[in-house]
Amino acid sequence: MPNYFIEHMELNGKQLEIIAIAKELFAQHGFDATSVRDIAQRANINVAMINYYFNSKENLLETLVKQGIEGYKLDASYYEGEQDPFTRLDKMIEHYVDSKFADPHLYQILTNELNAKKRGAYALAFKELRKHNIQKLREVVDYGVQQGAFRFYDPMLLLTSMIGTFLDFKRNKPIIDEFLSNVVIASYEDYSRTELTKHLKFIMKAILTYEN
Amino acid sequence: MPNYFIEHMELNGKQLEIIAIAKELFAQHGFDATSVRDIAQRANINVAMINYYFNSKENLLETLVKQGIEGYKLDASYYEGEQDPFTRLDKMIEHYVDSKFADPHLYQILTNELNAKKRGAYALAFKELRKHNIQKLREVVDYGVQQGAFRFYDPMLLLTSMIGTFLDFKRNKPIIDEFLSNVVIASYEDYSRTELTKHLKFIMKAILTYEN
Amino acid sequence: MPNYFIEHMELNGKQLEIIAIAKELFAQHGFDATSVRDIAQRANINVAMINYYFNSKENLLETLVKQGIEGYKLDASYYEGEQDPFTRLDKMIEHYVDSKFADPHLYQILTNELNAKKRGAYALAFKELRKHNIQKLREVVDYGVQQGAFRFYDPMLLLTSMIGTFLDFKRNKPIIDEFLSNVVIASYEDYSRTELTKHLKFIMKAILTYEN
Amino acid sequence: MPNYFIEHMELNGKQLEIIAIAKELFAQHGFDATSVRDIAQRANINVAMINYYFNSKENLLETLVKQGIEGYKLDASYYEGEQDPFTRLDKMIEHYVDSKFADPHLYQILTNELNAKKRGAYALAFKELRKHNIQKLREVVDYGVQQGAFRFYDPMLLLTSMIGTFLDFKRNKPIIDEFLSNVVIASYEDYSRTELTKHLKFIMKAILTYEN
DNA sequence: GATGAATGAGTGTTCATTCAT
DNA sequence: AATGAATGAACACTCATTCAT
Numbered sequence: 001m002p003n004y005f006i007e008h009m010e011l012n013g014k015q016l017e018i019i020a021i022a023k024e025l026f027a028q029h030g031f032d033a034t035s036v037r038d039i040a041q042r043a044n045i046n047v048a049m050i051n052y053y054f055n056s057k058e059n060l061l062e063t064l065v066k067q068g069i070e071g072y073k074l075d076a077s078y079y080e081g082e083q084d085p086f087t088r089l090d091k092m093i094e095h096y097v098d099s100k101f102a103d104p105h106l107y108q109i110l111t112n113e114l115n116a117k118k119r120g121a122y123a124l125a126f127k128e129l130r131k132h133n134i135q136k137l138r139e140v141v142d143y144g145v146q147q148g149a150f151r152f153y154d155p156m157l158l159l160t161s162m163i164g165t166f167l168d169f170k171r172n173k174p175i176i177d178e179f180l181s182n183v184v185i186a187s188y189e190d191y192s193r194t195e196l197t198k199h200l201k202f203i204m205k206a207i208l209t210y211e212n
Numbered sequence: 213m214p215n216y217f218i219e220h221m222e223l224n225g226k227q228l229e230i231i232a233i234a235k236e237l238f239a240q241h242g243f244d245a246t247s248v249r250d251i252a253q254r255a256n257i258n259v260a261m262i263n264y265y266f267n268s269k270e271n272l273l274e275t276l277v278k279q280g281i282e283g284y285k286l287d288a289s290y291y292e293g294e295q296d297p298f299t300r301l302d303k304m305i306e307h308y309v310d311s312k313f314a315d316p317h318l319y320q321i322l323t324n325e326l327n328a329k330k331r332g333a334y335a336l337a338f339k340e341l342r343k344h345n346i347q348k349l350r351e352v353v354d355y356g357v358q359q360g361a362f363r364f365y366d367p368m369l370l371l372t373s374m375i376g377t378f379l380d381f382k383r384n385k386p387i388i389d390e391f392l393s394n395v396v397i398a399s400y401e402d403y404s405r406t407e408l409t410k411h412l413k414f415i416m417k418a419i420l421t422y423e424n
Numbered sequence: 425m426p427n428y429f430i431e432h433m434e435l436n437g438k439q440l441e442i443i444a445i446a447k448e449l450f451a452q453h454g455f456d457a458t459s460v461r462d463i464a465q466r467a468n469i470n471v472a473m474i475n476y477y478f479n480s481k482e483n484l485l486e487t488l489v490k491q492g493i494e495g496y497k498l499d500a501s502y503y504e505g506e507q508d509p510f511t512r513l514d515k516m517i518e519h520y521v522d523s524k525f526a527d528p529h530l531y532q533i534l535t536n537e538l539n540a541k542k543r544g545a546y547a548l549a550f551k552e553l554r555k556h557n558i559q560k561l562r563e564v565v566d567y568g569v570q571q572g573a574f575r576f577y578d579p580m581l582l583l584t585s586m587i588g589t590f591l592d593f594k595r596n597k598p599i600i601d602e603f604l605s606n607v608v609i610a611s612y613e614d615y616s617r618t619e620l621t622k623h624l625k626f627i628m629k630a631i632l633t634y635e636n
Numbered sequence: 637m638p639n640y641f642i643e644h645m646e647l648n649g650k651q652l653e654i655i656a657i658a659k660e661l662f663a664q665h666g667f668d669a670t671s672v673r674d675i676a677q678r679a680n681i682n683v684a685m686i687n688y689y690f691n692s693k694e695n696l697l698e699t700l701v702k703q704g705i706e707g708y709k710l711d712a713s714y715y716e717g718e719q720d721p722f723t724r725l726d727k728m729i730e731h732y733v734d735s736k737f738a739d740p741h742l743y744q745i746l747t748n749e750l751n752a753k754k755r756g757a758y759a760l761a762f763k764e765l766r767k768h769n770i771q772k773l774r775e776v777v778d779y780g781v782q783q784g785a786f787r788f789y790d791p792m793l794l795l796t797s798m799i800g801t802f803l804d805f806k807r808n809k810p811i812i813d814e815f816l817s818n819v820v821i822a823s824y825e826d827y828s829r830t831e832l833t834k835h836l837k838f839i840m841k842a843i844l845t846y847e848n
Numbered sequence: 849g850a851t852g853a854a855t856g857a858g859t860g861t862t863c864a865t866t867c868a869t
Numbered sequence: 870a871a872t873g874a875a876t877g878a879a880c881a882c883t884c885a886t887t888c889a890t
Contacts, residue, residue, distance in 0.1 A: 111383065127386070127387055160411075161415055164373070164378070165372055165373040165376040168379065172372065175339050207419075210414070
């Protein structure tokens with residue numbers, strides 16, 4: 001039994017495939033409403049394989065979260081070399097939106113499942129991600145303040161508005177699409193994303209330059 | 213089978229009691245993880261009564277949503293008579309936060325259960341609520357613009373940030389409390405709420421007065 | 425859910441029927457090798473009923489044991505009025521054999537399942553049964569000693585030989601029958617029982633009158 | 637497939653190791669409650685090896701029984717040269733108790749698993765063991781009768797009481813220990829064994845010298 | 849000769865729902 | 870109008886075994 005993966009996180013091809021499908025189904029129907037049989041069927045594997053590879057459905061979720069959460073971490077590398085505080089902020093937002101769009105299912109799982117249930121194991125991972133990102137955002141804010149471009153604003157609240165806006169935008173995609181439908185565009189998906197990024201940049205800038 | 217209630221929404225005492233308990237449990241553990249037996253036990257009724265009164269567990273959820281969603285509608289009455297656009301905006305935000313705090317379980321249910329599953333029946337109700345609230349917010353924005361106090365900003369995106377901020381704030385209460393813990397306060401709950409309201413007012417104002 | 429039975433042991437007809445069948449199957453194939461589906465099929469009931477009535481397979485076993493173990497208790501009433509110590513002893517042995525033959529499956533279950541697994545719940549009941557019976561046997565022995573008929577012998581060891589002999593006799597029924605087969609008899613079952621009772625009486629008497 | 641071992645019983649080191657561990661686990665938890673994975677884990681081998689070496693779990697049990705049962709055979713060599721019938725009997729009992737204590741797990745397995753399931757293959761071996769031992773005991777009894785020391789008593793019933801007493805003594809070790817606990821002793825295990833041997837000798841002698 | 853990967857069949861249990869009364 | 874009894878379907882999970890290498 002390949003139990004080692006829990007320690008080393010060396011996931012093989014089959015495991016990654018299962019994770020990808022589980023991610024999609026968990027996001028689509030929720031963790032509880034997705035049976036291991038659903039996953040097995042979609043992955044064209046035997047039901048027993050999920051327990052064989054992940055020991056339990058619960059642990060599949062945990063593995064899936066731990067494996068994917070890294071990609072959500074904000075990173076200074078994206079604006080490195082950039083001197084202008086506004087551009088730094090913009091680049092960070094772009095990076096943020098990109099990372100979420102790159103793995104959209106996971107974020108839905110996180111936000112849906114985290115609330116109600118006390119999935120202790122990954123609640124901690126989630127908390128640490130948040131702390132990490134607050135710190136990274138704080139650095140960008142501090143830099144802007146230091147450059148005289150921004151007024152200081154609590155990065156924790158800033159991040160809350162950024163993430164909250166992003167999530168609600170995605171959650172209400174149907175209605176937002178309807179409102180945006182009077183615009184002639186090539187791809188709704190791309191347009192939504194552009195519009196969302198623009199909006200996020202706007203509110204961040206607005207908050208950080210607001211004069212009481 | 214007393215099917216009439218779906219049409220007329222004349223819920224009797226027993227039904228309201230069941231709804232109250234179901235709301236709490238659905239919010240706490242999620243819809244799927246809450247069994248009708250859990251509800252029946254907490255409500256001191258027979259399991260069969262839930263199907264008797266609501267036809268199905270699914271329909272209990274739908275009824276519960278439809279019955280509660282009214283309270284979430286934004287309303288002009290709260291700022292009536294008020295001339296100052298900023299005050300109008302503030303009052304609307306206060307009303308919004310109050311309404312959510314008055315029935316916090318329902319909102320958690322809505323946001324958790326909505327996007328995952330195709331709960332067609334109440335997805336529509338949810339959509340209409342959103343449309344209604346966008347319209348009400350639009351009126352406040354338009355009034356501010358007309359008074360020369362605001363620059364116009366898309367109310368749909370504005371509401372998205374407002375709701376998103378609110379939800380993420382609530383979702384991350386543990387971590388936010390941790391960050392706020394260096395402040396000496398009487399009640400965390402009250403403090404959080406005050407801080408959240410202040411933040412919401414701030415970002416709304418910042419967006420609506422931002423000069424490019 | 426009729427959970428009350430655990431406290432009050434008021435078993436209804438269906439429950440008693442399930443217990444009877446479970447007893448037979450557990451004795452025949454062992455607890456682990458008997459599936460709830462096997463029981464349900466033999467009892468012409470739905471699988472779910474076993475959990476409905478007994479909460480779990482494990483608890484079915486426990487209930488079954490607790491309900492049946494009473495019948496195995498040795499009892500002074502069987503020799504009451506009798507003055508002769510030897511007759512008292514004989515009557516007690518007859519009663520003992522009769523009670524085991526009346527519910528032979530249960531004793532097989534007890535001895536088979538008790539050994540290996542630490543079924544804590546009924547291990548205690550079993551221990552108390554033994555203590556009770558040792559005490560009752562002690563009374564008979566003491567009476568015989570007092571009457572000058574017996575030499576004292578440890579009742580605990582006496583009971584061990586009595587029970588052990590009984591069990592091994594039953595366990596090796598096939599081979600014992602083979603050895604007894606040269607006798608012309610009406611019913612093997614009855615003959616075995618008579619022979620066993622005779623043997624038990626003999627060894628008890630032999631031990632209690634042995635002169636060093 | 638190395639099937640030869642079933643015929644020749646030439647068990648290699650790995651097989652003997654597996655048998656030793658299986659014996660312990662089967663005795664401890666029962667055959668059904670012991671998974672081949674449990675055995676493999678304890679033996680630090682691959683799960684597949686058990687089927688590779690023994691074809692099936694069932695056959696592992698059978699092999700294990702056949703291989704170990706030899707040690708339980710009563711043997712005249714232990715009292716050879718001895719003239720006194722009583723001493724012969726005592727020596728045989730000592731040998732009997734020693735052999736069981738030397739491989740206690742196997743006997744527990746035999747008695748637990750035998751009567752419940754129709755383990756045909758080793759039920760036969762068990763039967764033959766019993767016949768062999770009855771014969772050996774008969775020789776000792778006959779010798780004593782011939783010497784005028786014993787009255788004849790059916791050796792089959794005699795063995796039944798001997799084995800039964802032994803098994804029940806072991807099965808009820810906890811309660812017996814409790815009863816013996818008022819004696820100050822170095823080792824319970826040793827004391828129990830001494831006491832058991834003494835008791836066995838006593839009852840055998842008592843039966844064989846009883847005067848009606 | 850030996851084993852990691854994989855699987856079909858089966859496990860006990862829980863579920864929302866139905867039905868007779 | 871209301872409910873205790875009952876159930877079929879589904880659940881996550883474990884099992885001994887097989888098979889390709």
